[in-house]
Amino acid sequence: MLSVVTNLLRRSVFTSTATLGRKASAMHLEKQTKELLKLPAQEVKDWLSNFDAILTDCDGVLWLYSDVIEGSIEVVNKFIHSGRKVYFITNNSTKTREEFLSKAQQMGFCVDTDKIISTAHLAANYLKRMEFNKTVYIIGSSGIKKELDAVGISSFGVGPDTLNGGLKNLVDNELKRNLNSEVGAVIVGFDEHFSFPKLAKATSYLNNAECLFLATNTDERFPMTSCVIPGTGSIVRSVETAAERPALVMGKPNTACCKHLIDDKIIVPERTLMIGDRCNTDILLGTNCGFQTLLVGTGVHKMEDVQKWQKSGTAEEKKLIPDAYLPRLGDLLQFIDS
Known part of the structure; x- marks a missing residue:
C-alpha cells in the first residue's frame, strides 16, 4: 500500500x-x-x-x-x-528553516520564514503529506531530525557511528539482530560523520522495496578554493550504489x-x-x-x-x-x- x-x-x-x-x-x-x-x-x-x-x-x-x-x-x-x-x-540540509531565518536576519537580510525553502523542511513535509507513520533512518544532521520532529515523525541516526570490533561484529550484532523493524524511510543529507556502518545500515533498510529513499540534494562539493570538501551528492551516490536504487531528490x-x-x-x-x-x-x-x-x-x-x-x-x-x-x-x- x-x-x-x-x-x-x-x-x-x-x-x-x-x-x-x-x-x-x-x-x-x-x-x-x-x-x-x-x-x-x-x-x-x-x-x-x-x-x-x-x-x-x-x-x-x-x-x-x-x-x-x-x-x-x-x-x-x-x-x-x-x-x-x-x-x-x-x-543545505544541516539547518531548519528557523535556523536559516535566524542566520539570515542576524546578517541583515530582511527575510521572513515563509520565504525560505530548505531541503530538510521539504523532506519532512513530503513525508507528512503522504501521512507517513513509521520511523526514519537519517544519514545527515540535526536539521533533518528537527524538521521531522516538528511534523511528528520519529527518527534516529544523527551523530557518529563508527566501526567497532570489525565487520563481523557489525554484521552479527547490528545488521542481523538490531535493525529497527519500524523504519519505513531513509533520508540522506550532508553528514560529517558518514561511515561504513551508516552505509551498511541505510542499504540494509533500503533492501526492503517498501522503504522510501529520499535525498535532500546531490551537490557534489562545497565552494572552497584551497581544498575539496565532499558534498551531500557524494554520500547519496554511495548509498544509491550500494542500495542499487535511486533516491528521490527533494532539492534543486x-x-x-x-x-x-x-x-x-x-x-x-x-x-x-x-x-x-x-x-x-x-x-x-x-x-x-x-x-x-x-x-x-x-x-x-x-x-x-x-x-x-x-x-x-x-x-x-x-x-x-x-x-x-x-x-x-x-x-x-x-x-x-x-
Missing part, C-alpha cells in the same frame, strides 16, 4: 512539472549568456524590470559559511523593498521544490529570476521551471565553465548555460533604482 501511495505522490508532485521542464530546456539549447557588466546600464535596468519574483541560492551567492559576500545584503534588501517577492532556496534542480509557488500562482515563471553559483542545481532548476537565470562567480561555477558548455554539443550541458552572468551579486547594486 505504501508503494502505491508513494508512486501517486511522485506523479503528482514531481512528474506534473516534467512538461514544463522539457519545454524550457528546448528553449535554452542555443542560449547565449549576457555578461551584465559589459552591457549598457539602461539595458541591465530594463532586464531587471522584467522580474516580479527572485529566487536566490544562499551558500556561494549571499554568504560563504558565516561570512557575508560583499554587496549581497544591499541587493537583496533593495529587491524586497521594491516590492518584489524574494525567496531564499537552499540545498528538482522542480518540485518550488512547484507550489507556480501552481498557486504566487510566482509567474516568465517574470521570475533564479540566482545561483552552481549551474547543475541552481541554473538547471531555473531552466527546468522556465525562469530567467543569473550565475554569480562567487561559488562553484565561473564564466569559463559557461564558455565550455556553449561549445559543447551535448544537450544536457547546454541546459546549464545561464541567461546572465555577474562576478558577484553585489555588482547588481548599481543597476537597482532606490
Whole structure:
C-alpha cells in the first residue's frame, strides 16, 4: 500500500512539472549568456524590470559559511523593498528553516520564514503529506531530525557511528539482530560523520522495496578554493550504489521544490529570476521551471565553465548555460533604482 501511495505522490508532485521542464530546456539549447557588466546600464535596468519574483541560492551567492559576500545584503534588501517577492532556496540540509531565518536576519537580510525553502523542511513535509507513520533512518544532521520532529515523525541516526570490533561484529550484532523493524524511510543529507556502518545500515533498510529513499540534494562539493570538501551528492551516490536504487531528490534542480509557488500562482515563471553559483542545481532548476537565470562567480561555477558548455554539443550541458552572468551579486547594486 505504501508503494502505491508513494508512486501517486511522485506523479503528482514531481512528474506534473516534467512538461514544463522539457519545454524550457528546448528553449535554452542555443542560449547565449549576457555578461551584465559589459552591457549598457539602461539595458541591465530594463532586464531587471522584467522580474516580479527572485529566487536566490544562499551558500556561494549571499554568504560563504558565516561570512557575508560583499554587496549581497544591499541587493537583496533593495529587491524586497521594491516590492518584489524574494525567496531564499537552499540545498543545505544541516539547518531548519528557523535556523536559516535566524542566520539570515542576524546578517541583515530582511527575510521572513515563509520565504525560505530548505531541503530538510521539504523532506519532512513530503513525508507528512503522504501521512507517513513509521520511523526514519537519517544519514545527515540535526536539521533533518528537527524538521521531522516538528511534523511528528520519529527518527534516529544523527551523530557518529563508527566501526567497532570489525565487520563481523557489525554484521552479527547490528545488521542481523538490531535493525529497527519500524523504519519505513531513509533520508540522506550532508553528514560529517558518514561511515561504513551508516552505509551498511541505510542499504540494509533500503533492501526492503517498501522503504522510501529520499535525498535532500546531490551537490557534489562545497565552494572552497584551497581544498575539496565532499558534498551531500557524494554520500547519496554511495548509498544509491550500494542500495542499487535511486533516491528521490527533494532539492534543486528538482522542480518540485518550488512547484507550489507556480501552481498557486504566487510566482509567474516568465517574470521570475533564479540566482545561483552552481549551474547543475541552481541554473538547471531555473531552466527546468522556465525562469530567467543569473550565475554569480562567487561559488562553484565561473564564466569559463559557461564558455565550455556553449561549445559543447551535448544537450544536457547546454541546459546549464545561464541567461546572465555577474562576478558577484553585489555588482547588481548599481543597476537597482532606490
